[in-house]
Amino acid sequence: MTTRKNVLILGYSYAIQFIDVCNQYVKLFDQNHYKVTVAYLSGKPDENARSKTLAEEVIFLDFAKKDLRGIKISAIKKLLTLCQQEKFSMVICHRYKPIYIMLWVAQFCSIPALFFVMHAMKTFHHVSRKLLIALLARKNMYFVGVSNATRDDMRRDLWCISAERVITLYNCIDMELTESALLSREEARHTLGLPKDAFVFGTVGRLVPDKDQKTLIHAFAKIKSHCPKATLIIMGNGALEHDLKNLTHQLKLTHDVIFTGFVPEASCYFKAFDVFILPSIEEAFGRVLLEAMTAKIPVVGTRIDGIPEVIQDAGIIVEPQNPEALASVMMQMTHKSSLELTQWGEQIYEHVKKHFSLPTFNNIFWNIPINAL
Missing domain, CATH: 3.40.50.2000 (Glycogen Phosphorylase B;)
Known part of the structure; x- marks a missing residue:
């Protein structure tokens, strides 16, 4: 029997639009070959959100807002432990805070492929974010825009990231x-x-x-x-x-x-x-x-x-x-x-x-x- 590979999809919250986006990515993976885990950074355990999320495993990390401000040490530690335990073959992050956390986690834990999906314009306009990406980005990371407009916005802003690693993956609909x-x-x-x-x-x-x-x-x-x-x-x-x-x-x-x-x-x-x-x-x-x-x-x-x-x-x-x-x-x-x-x-x-x-x-x-x- 073939060993299944583990995939993590990390989102900020389980607002309905974020559940829909996570499910879009969950459906990429054949359950015979992959075990997909969806983790939400914020929000207490919620059975309705769990039932609507199509992943095999759903984790509610339940971080308070204060834990997701600044350098987010507690969140980084918890995600690092999870990644070390599960040995994910791929991690897909949606929006900036999950991306920030996983950029740091990836410095201490081997993750073969990472996708950082941006759903907003001007996310990397600030110099501190440009610098962070330039320092922490690795060749196994893709920066994804949900439109060519978002992609091009990132290509203009990101330092030291080759254009072929900044790509477009349109949102889709079931x-x-x-x-x-x-x-x-x-x-x-x-x-x-x-x-x-x-x-x-x-x-x-x-x-x-x-x-x-x-x-x-x-x-x-x-x-x-x-x-x-x-x-x-x-x-x-x-x-x-x-x-x-x-x-x-x-x-x-x-x-x-x-x-x-x-x-x-x-x-x-x-x-x-x-x-x-x-x-x-x-x-x-x-x-x-x-x-x-x-x-x-x-x-x-x-x-x-x-x-x-x-x-x-x-x-x-x-x-x-x-x-x-x-x-x-x-x-x-x-x-x-x-x-x-x-x-x-x-x-x-x-x-x-x-x-x-x-x-x-x-x-x-x-x-x-x-x-x-």
Whole structure:
């Protein structure tokens, strides 16, 4: 019987978006040949998170915030012990703090292959981070961006790291799993309290400056008088919720813009939308676009960072922070027939299947020259 190799996937927390990303990587490995462990740096043991994480073993390291600040000695020691015990053939880290910790662990423990996956822009802009990577990086380490925009951002910032070790691995989506969870258009609208005959623009994301829901609200205000049945639904919570609600009040849109707050498994409701809009001014990838496209919903996104790479020619791209341009596109959408929107949705679905499905991701990953495996 062949001895299985051990693989560790290290994430910061088990927020649902991080579980999804970890599962994307778990599915790369055949259980007959690999034992995959997922470890979360923060968060107490949680049975729901454990059940949603597809790895054979799930570890909740439960570090307090103070333990993950500064040089993180206690976290480094604990991960070093784990790596020495399990003798991992590969470690995949998501986001900066797990990467920082594993960079130090790798100085004292032999790990044949390491992948450091970045999900944000400008992570290595600070000189101290550039210097740390230059000092601790080894030839068995890949620095991964979730888009070419993220990759190129890292290539500009990282010192002493060859370009071939800074690569792109797009986020992907389990289309079958995502589709199986979708509510029908009627069920989704009923649950969200949306009129059956409304033309619904939807967006999902944290209510923070980077997501720029403010521009979307201003654009919606420009078309509302021409489209009486138009409704805008904003799913998510965050620091700007009060300000955004005040803006809708000032624009006399209180009854036309719906704020749902945080909605668990928000992608289940995407069929309630006629058009999905991502108005971000900073977005390394935009995984929510894949969820919308898997639901066969036409998408509009901004020409910023990784968004154009996701949408390509399957949707519409507008300039960021330009309510006039966005309003023009939104108006065009309301003039399309149900048949046109349905056909567009089918084309978008095929786009995701070709470029961002699990089989595509699997094929790309296993074509990386990984000596350890």
